[in-house]
Amino acid sequence: MLEERTRIDKAASVGNYLSLYFGQDQGVRLGESTVVSRKGHARMPEKRVKGQIKILLNRDAGKSYLDYVEADQVVHIDIYHRPGIIDPRMVAQAIFNAMDEYFLDKDPQLKYAEDERFKMVADYANKIYVVSKQGKGTIYDLFQGIVKPYTEGEEGWDHLHILARLNRDEYYMVYIIAEAAEGVILASGVKLSRVRNIIHGNQKQEQDSYAGYIKLPWKNFKGHHAQQLPDKENVNQLILKLAEKFGGVDEIEEFMESYSTNVFKRKGIEQQKKKWGDVEHDLEQLEELGLIKNTPFGKIMSKKGLELKEYVIKHKCELETEIRRNIRKTPSGGSSRFRKMGEITNKNSEVEFTNHNKTINDPDKNWSGDLAVPETILQAMKNSFFRGDDSLTIKKEDLHFYDKKSYVPIDVCLLMDASGSMAGDKRQAACFLAEHMLLTGKEKVAVVTFQERSSEVVVPFTRNQSVLNKGLATITPAGLTPMADGIVTAVNLIKESKVRNPLLVMITDGIPNTSLWTTDAKADAMEAAYRIPENDIRFICIGVESNRYYLEKLVERAKGALYLVDDLNKDNLINIIHNEKKTILDSKRQMA
Amino acid sequence: MIPFYKLQRYEGNAALFELVMMSIVSSYVGEPLHLHAEGLRGTGKTTIMRAAKGILPNITRIKGCIYNCDPEDPHCPHHKGMTEEEINRIGVEEIPMPFLEISHSAKVGTVVGSIDLAKLTDPARPEASMLPGLIPQAHRGILFVDEINRLADTSPEITDILLDVMGNKPGHIQIEEAGLPVVDIPVNVSIWAASNPDEDPGPLEEIRRQLSDRFDMVCYMGRPDSVDILAQMLEENSHRHKIKRNQEKRSQAENEAKDNEYRQKVIKWANTYNNTDLPDFLRNFIARLYIKHNIESIRAIEAMQQGAVLHSVISNRDKVMINDVTSMIPLVLKHRIDGDTLIRMVNDVESRGAREGILNFRGKKNKEKESEPEYFQHNARSLKDMSRNELVNTEKDLTPGEY
Numbered sequence: 003m004l005e006e007r008t009r010i011d012k013a014a015s016v017g018n019y020l021s022l023y024f025g026q027d028q029g030v031r032l033g034e035s036t037v038v039s040r041k042g043h044a045r046m047p048e049k050r051v052k053g054q055i056k057i058l059l060n061r062d063a064g065k066s067y068l069d070y071v072e073a074d075q076v077v078h079i080d081i082y083h084r085p086g087i088i089d090p091r092m093v094a095q096a097i098f099n100a101m102d103e104y105f106l107d108k109d110p111q112l113k114y115a116e117d118e119r120f121k122m123v124a125d126y127a128n129k130i131y132v133v134s135k136q137g138k139g140t141i142y143d144l145f146q147g148i149v150k151p152y153t154e155g156e157e158g159w160d161h162l163h164i165l166a167r168l169n170r171d172e173y174y175m176v177y178i179i180a181e182a183a184e185g186v187i188l189a190s191g192v193k194l195s196r197v198r199n200i201i202h203g204n205q206k207q208e209q210d211s212y213a214g215y216i217k218l219p220w221k222n223f224k225g226h227h228a229q230q231l232p233d234k235e236n237v238n239q240l241i242l243k244l245a246e247k248f249g250g251v252d253e254i255e256e257f258m259e260s261y262s263t264n265v266f267k268r269k270g271i272e273q274q275k276k277k278w279g280d281v282e283h284d285l286e287q288l289e290e291l292g293l294i295k296n297t298p299f300g301k302i303m304s305k306k307g308l309e310l311k312e313y314v315i316k317h318k319c320e321l322e323t324e325i326r327r328n329i330r331k332t333p334s335g336g337s338s339r340f341r342k343m344g345e346i347t348n349k350n351s352e353v354e355f356t357n358h359n360k361t362i363n364d365p366d367k368n369w370s371g372d373l374a375v376p377e378t379i380l381q382a383m384k385n386s387f388f389r390g391d392d393s394l395t396i397k398k399e400d401l402h403f404y405d406k407k408s409y410v411p412i413d414v415c416l417l418m419d420a421s422g423s424m425a426g427d428k429r430q431a432a433c434f435l436a437e438h439m440l441l442t443g444k445e446k447v448a449v450v451t452f453q454e455r456s457s458e459v460v461v462p463f464t465r466n467q468s469v470l471n472k473g474l475a476t477i478t479p480a481g482l483t484p485m486a487d488g489i490v491t492a493v494n495l496i497k498e499s500k501v502r503n504p505l506l507v508m509i510t511d512g513i514p515n516t517s518l519w520t521t522d523a524k525a526d527a528m529e530a531a532y533r534i535p536e537n538d539i540r541f542i543c544i545g546v547e548s549n550r551y552y553l554e555k556l557v558e559r560a561k562g563a564l565y566l567v568d569d570l571n572k573d574n575l576i577n578i579i580h581n582e583k584k585t586i587l588d589s590k591r592q593m594a
Numbered sequence: 595m596i597p598f599y600k601l602q603r604y605e606g607n608a609a610l611f612e613l614v615m616m617s618i619v620s621s622y623v624g625e626p627l628h629l630h631a632e633g634l635r636g637t638g639k640t641t642i643m644r645a646a647k648g649i650l651p652n653i654t655r656i657k658g659c660i661y662n663c664d665p666e667d668p669h670c671p672h673h674k675g676m677t678e679e680e681i682n683r684i685g686v687e688e689i690p691m692p693f694l695e696i697s698h699s700a701k702v703g704t705v706v707g708s709i710d711l712a713k714l715t716d717p718a719r720p721e722a723s724m725l726p727g728l729i730p731q732a733h734r735g736i737l738f739v740d741e742i743n744r745l746a747d748t749s750p751e752i753t754d755i756l757l758d759v760m761g762n763k764p765g766h767i768q769i770e771e772a773g774l775p776v777v778d779i780p781v782n783v784s785i786w787a788a789s790n791p792d793e794d795p796g797p798l799e800e801i802r803r804q805l806s807d808r809f810d811m812v813c814y815m816g817r818p819d820s821v822d823i824l825a826q827m828l829e830e831n832s833h834r835h836k837i838k839r840n841q842e843k844r845s846q847a848e849n850e851a852k853d854n855e856y857r858q859k860v861i862k863w864a865n866t867y868n869n870t871d872l873p874d875f876l877r878n879f880i881a882r883l884y885i886k887h888n889i890e891s892i893r894a895i896e897a898m899q900q901g902a903v904l905h906s907v908i909s910n911r912d913k914v915m916i917n918d919v920t921s922m923i924p925l926v927l928k929h930r931i932d933g934d935t936l937i938r939m940v941n942d943v944e945s946r947g948a949r950e951g952i953l954n955f956r957g958k959k960n961k962e963k964e965s966e967p968e969y970f971q972h973n974a975r976s977l978k979d980m981s982r983n984e985l986v987n988t989e990k991d992l993t994p995g996e997y
């Protein structure tokens with residue numbers, strides 16, 4: 003009786019705590035081997051401290067594992083254990099029985115209502131899903147021996163992965179489930195792993211530990227053969243890796259200067275993070291490569307680090323070329339995820355030009371355009387010969403004209419949210435997009451930012467790369483989101499500039515919170531959005547799912563389209579722009 | 595033009611000098627090797643390639659055959675199927691191995707072939723016949739394309755033709771002209787191309803991936819970075835202008851002698867090449883690289899094999915060594931795989947010296963995983979054994995001191 007009581011008490015207490023912490027968007031360690039939250043969980047192999055589990059705040063468990071549309075519906079219970087054989091059917095049985103027992107303990111009256119009790123348990127059994135390396139399924143299915151096979155690489159190889167659809171007032175059930183599952187693990191002769199601690203954070207794109215495979219020269223310099231190529235390739239690859247993170251050669255230098263002995267050039271870690279995001283991973287890599295070392299005065303560049311800096315300065319030209327080559331690359335479409343809402347119906351003007359590489363000889367067509375004289379004479383001579391003419395004659399069938407090509411120039415103005423939340427990776431991705439567009443297109447690019455209480459033309463419409471880069475370098479995200487101001491500034495810039503088929507691309511991870519005309523920031527941005535179609539500007543907004551409701555209304559007002567992404571990364575951004583440009587070209591083709 | 599031997603060699607262009615020699619040797623024996631030199635202005639890529647024209651050996655063709663018919667194996671519409679006797683009656687002649695050039699504004703007719711205007715307008719006996727374009731005329735030699743990225747951008751038609759020519763070894767080309775029979779002939783041409791990836795319209799692989807992949811080897815050119823080299827380059831340039839006439843004559847004779855030396859070498863190397871094969875163990879090595887690193891392009895490993903043998907030959911060896919293969923890796927793969935994979939591959943090969951058994955590919959990765967210390971300690975207590983206040987632990991509880 004005492005034991006039963008404690009189980010009920012323990013479950014109730016766990017239920018209370020969970021609803022408290024889940025409400026604060028936190029997860030917890032339950033006991034020593036179990037992590038519970040409504041998010042995804044991951045090991046942190048990049049950290050030297052082992053045994054940590056990260057709770058991924060940007061990955062809702064229901065959405066990512068079960069394709070739920072709404073967030074916070076599913077509790078995620080991971081019970082870590084030493085890899086071993088755990089039969090999911092046993093787990094299902096144990097949980098099933100534990101639930102049954104629990105209901106009975108709590109309400110002994112249920113003893114006489116077996117049907118009702120079974121219905122209660124079966125109800126939960128359909129809402130709880132178990133994965134072990136030996137198979138998976140709902141408790142209900144597993145209980146009846148229906149096991150779906152485990153797929154390699156799925157969650158579950160070093161832990162029991164349990165998902166339970168529970169309401170707030172049902173969180174006590176987590177304890178019942180975890181205790182029963184632990185029992186099965188131990189009964190299977192498998193030890194429970196100890197989760198040392200938990201950490202909350204966002205899931206990052208998988209970071210590449212390049213220190214593991216890049217090998218720098220300046221190390222085993224035994225004067226061996228002249229085969230210097232691999233060394234050079236290695237250094238180049240390292241620079242490309244760093245450029246991906248920091249932006250360009252100048253930024254890499256700026257970053258490395260932060261670890262120089264010159265105190266005036268050193269940038270604090272917070273300042274670095276604002277600009278480049280999480281720099282710790284790269285710091286670790288550089289340390290591992292021996293380029294940065296720990297001293298009593300903090301981290302500084304080692305001798306090898308200084309040599310790398312020298313190398314970068316000496317080979318700036320070639321390195322910048324390689325970096326630009328990378329920026330031009332079109333990401334493969336497969337990895338990107340976005341959703342488009344709304345259609346745009348702007349008319350576009352085209353530019354026609356003569357293609358001197360190709361001539362057209364089509365007697366059936368009345369052609370107006372540039373006559374290709376040499377080709378025409380050649381054709382006439384040949385045909386005169388075949389026609390049996392006495393002398394050279396030029397007939398209509400001999401005429402050659404230069405081919406005409408046309409394209410739809412699209413000058414793009416990026417309207418970039420530079421509020422505090424955009425710091426780091428998102429800022430870098432937006433800057434990368436601007437550079438990519440300039441390098442891969444023939445059209446002009448402009449950048450307008452909004453932050454704090456106002457907005458600014460950071461880069462006017464240009465085709466000049468250094469103008470663009472200088473402008474981008476000044477962007478330091480901070481403060482609030484004055485969206486209305488940003489829209490007005492961008493519209494005015496487009497109005498004042500000589501642009502063709504202007505496309506305004508707003509990139510934001512938020513919604514307006516600083517007003518322009520009234521005291522209502524959101525209403526002001528709505529008002530500003532009217533000006534976009536009034537000026538015949540094509541508009542797209544790239545935003546995140548959580549702000550969908552507001553942004554959808556905004557683009558409707560602006561007669562534009564909304565692209566929703568799960569992450570504002572550069573692949574997503576570039577693919578969206580490619581998609582949008584393709585839509586414009588396709589619509590042109592359809593009209594033709 | 596500065597003769598080939600006088601061109602400055604330095605780290606950033608050394609590979610191109612080797613590749614050019616390799617491709618000449620290979621073309622001479624009838625096996626094209628397509629090269630693409632990419633680099634900024636001032637890296638001398640076009641200079642080196644054009645200067646190679648001066649050191650090309652002679653080839654023998656049926657006299658006057660504009661298609662460069664090999665007397666042993668005639669292929670053109672005029673001489674195909676002729677008997678030895680018939681060919682002897684026409685006679686043979688020696689000409690320098692062809693080196694022709696197409697510009698990025700070239701037109702299809704010029705490149706492929708068109709009606710022969712001279713014959714058509716012959717007042718005595720006008721005749722409609724085909725004049726082969728630059729590609730068929732470059733048969734058994736080299737065709738140089740400067741600014742190939744611009745060509746690929748502005749002329750998809752010519753790009754398609756190049757794809758056909760480079761598709762197989764030998765490639766083929768079809769010459770069509772209304773009113774004349776279609777000519778479809780094999781062509782054995784090494785395509786040499788140059789481009790600046792940093793100028794409009796950007797790197798070839800972004801414009802026409804397929805064409806970029808057809809190049810057996812790509813050489814990324816580096817700029818000269820030593821003061822000595824630059825000074826010598828400057829000196830050579832100014833020297834040429836100030837030289838006196840009689841000295842020039844003497845130096846011309848000297849240049850001719852040097853060029854001739856190269857020619858003799860090419861002929862000698864071509865002989866060795868014909869008699870050298872890749873040893874089985876190296877062929878297996880290449881095959882394993884292909885599988886281990888998931889390389890998609892078969893063309894790439896074919897080029898690696900061809901390149902390794904050629905590299906050993908121009909290094910005056912008659913045996914191919916592992917270094918001949920490894921030095922080909924970046925040249926053959928840099929334009930075909932991503933930088934990370936390339937580096938892993940280069941370092942993988944580098945890190946094990948020949949002595950450590952370079953050919954041993956047994957999964958290093960698996961071993962690492964096994965020996966990796968375990969992520970968790972397996973000493974957790976079960977929930978059952980815990981009191982109520984031990985059950986729920988937050989990040990703050992578990993990370994003392996940091997808050």
Ligand SMILES: [Zn+2]
Nearest residue numbers: 659663670673
């Ligand atoms: Zn012939």
